[in-house]
Amino acid sequence: xxxxxxxxxxxxxxxxxxxxxxxxxxxxxxxxxxxxxxxxxxxxxxxxxxxxxxxxxxxxxxxxxxxxxxxxxxxxxxxxxxxxxxxxxxxxxxxxxxxxxxxxxxxxx
Numbered sequence: 001x002x003x004x005x006x007x008x009x010x011x012x013x014x015x016x017x018x019x020x021x022x023x024x025x026x027x028x029x030x031x032x033x034x035x036x037x038x039x040x041x042x043x044x045x046x047x048x049x050x051x052x053x054x055x056x057x058x059x060x061x062x063x064x065x066x067x068x069x070x071x072x073x074x075x076x077x078x079x080x081x082x083x084x085x086x087x088x089x090x091x092x093x094x095x096x097x098x099x100x101x102x103x104x105x106x107x108x109x
Contacts, residue, residue, distance in 0.1 A: 006069040008041040
């Protein structure tokens with residue numbers, strides 16, 4: 001894969017929240033993987049090395065790196081204006097899948 005990896009920024013509070021998620025035994029596996037990716041990206045670890053560490057493809061690692069980089073400024077605003085619980089919810093939302101298209105529902109209410 002050509003190009004350079006997205007630069008990941010992070011505040012101390014964001015790092016604390018991501019650390020809680022990454023080391024949690026009750027968080028879903030996909031959130032743990034993605035939080036680990038963002039934390040390791042902040043440490044400037046290569047996508048290929050991270051991919052081996054978390055059990056994903058390097059392209060998927062790069063995708064989550066880019067998504068964090070895109071959402072980082074919005075998270076700073078939430079961090080400044082909201083509680084820690086709101087920040088955690090926003091971080092979890094930033095690490096969640098985007099809605100997918102898929103087939104329309106077959107059943108009506």
